[in-house]
Amino acid sequence: MAVGKVTFSKVEREKLAEVLWLLNWISVVTGTILFGLGLxxxxxxxxxxxxxxxxxxxxVPDMLITTGLAACCINFFGGKICLDCADTNKFLRWKLVMMPYIICTFFFTSCVLAGALMCYGIRSQMEESLFMGLRNxxxxxxxxxxxxxxNLKRTVDLLQIQFQCCGNTGYRDWFHIQWISSRYLDMSSSAVVDRMRSNVEGKYLMDGVPFSCCSTFSPWPCIQHHLSTSSTQDKQSQQLNLWRRGCRQALLDHYTGIMQSIGLTVLLIWLFELLVLTGVRYLQTAMENVLRLGDPESESDGWILENSLAETARSNFNIIKNLGKCYQVDDDPNINVPTAAAEEELPS
Structure with missing residues (x-):
């Protein structure tokens, strides 16, 4: 039994072809949108x-860029096919092309869906990448x-200023690394030498942060050093002195918002492309049935699948399983030896 069987008259087939021609041109625009989003x-x-x-x-962006370019090419070509399929004689030119075209469109539509799912599933990978990258x-x-x-110093400073963040998970991350270059340290100072000697790795660690961690909303001069001393912690100004949020979370929120917006747009494009694919399949099967009937004016049936899902899957599996049989060599030694009955039938 056919899946999604619909009967079309001649006028309905022509209108379907015209609508699909228009939808394919709209799909060229949506392909351009996909390309732009990926870029x-x-x-x-x-x-x-x-x-x-x-x-x-x-x-993820490479997937969107490639899919967008493919959408522009496939739908540009599909618009010409659908417009010609309104006429039975013109359909004969595209009859053998229709099925490969539908298969290509199906895989392309699947790639659009994969791109939408990637936009929603990349958060954990993005979080890990930002954590390791910011630490380095x-x-x-x-x-x-x-x-x-x-250029890393400039990049990190711009990041902390633009996203109003500090450190990886917070400003205290700067306490565990030497962020001041050794050439700016006074090695003749006993305090500097003692601080470096007190560390196992010989690093100059301090309870301070770079200037880019300072909040621009603070009504008083920024306190960058001695942040862990009690005299500094007791001040109410500490809450407004530095950016409290870590840069990993700030960047993650930034990219998550972009990914979710792009993912929603791509998902809507996928639904639209699925509609176009379904219409093209109906047009193909309806026109093929017209050719079988031999009357261009008659009604014809169109469907998504000629048989049920189980029968279609079983048929395709058997086709794949038997693909190599035509290439197998029979090992029978008597395959080319004529039988006695065959020898009697040979002319003397």
């Missing part, structure tokens, strides 16, 4: 790629003279 997301990730541990998350960026914050790390 926008790639640029946003590239802005702060220095504070990310890996670039594996770029597969803070560790190399002081290495302004080291090739490959000379």
């Amino acid at each position: 926008f997301l790639r640029v946003e990730i590239h802005k702060w790629q220095e504070v990310m541990s890996e670039q594996g998350i770029l597969y 960026a803070m560790r190399y914050y002081k290495d302004t003279d080291t090739p490959g790390r000379c």
Whole structure:
């Protein structure tokens, strides 16, 4: 029994072809939107790629960019096919192309859905990437003279100022790393030498933060040093002195908002593309049945699947299972030896 069987008259087939032609051109626009969203997301990730541990998350914008380009090409081609399929004679030119076109459109539509799901499922990977990347960026914050790390200080400072955050999970993260370059330390000072000797790794650690952690809403000068002393902790000004939120959470919220908006848009595009795919399938089957009937003016049935889901799956499985049988070699030694009956039938 056919799945989704619908009967179309000649006028209804023509209207369906015209509507699909219009929808395919709209799909070209949605493909451009997909491409633009992927490009926008790639640029946003590239802005702060220095504070990310890996670039594996770029597969999401790359997926959207590739899918968008494929949508423009496939739907541009599909619009021409659907417009010609309104006429029986023109349909004959595309009859053999329709099924490969529908299969390509099906895989493309599946990629659109995969792109939408990726936008919602990347949060945990993004969080881990930001945690590791920010930890390394803070560790190399002081290495302004080291090739490959000379811009990290500027990047981290811009990040903390723009997103109003401090440290990885909070401002106290700066207490556990040496963020002041050794060339700015007075090695003749006994206090500096003693502080470095007191650390196992010989680092100059202090209960202070970079200037970029200072809150711009503080009504008094920023307190950057001796933040763990009791005299500083007792001040009410401490709550307004520094940014309290960690940069990992700030960036994660930023990218999550973008991903959710893009994911919703891509999901709507997928529903639209699914509608177009369904319409093209109905048009293909209805026109093929018209050719079988031999009367262009008659009504014809269209469907999504000619048989039930179970029968279709079983049929496809058997086709795949028997694909290699035509290439198998029979090992029978007598395969080319004529039988006695065959020899008697041969002319003398």
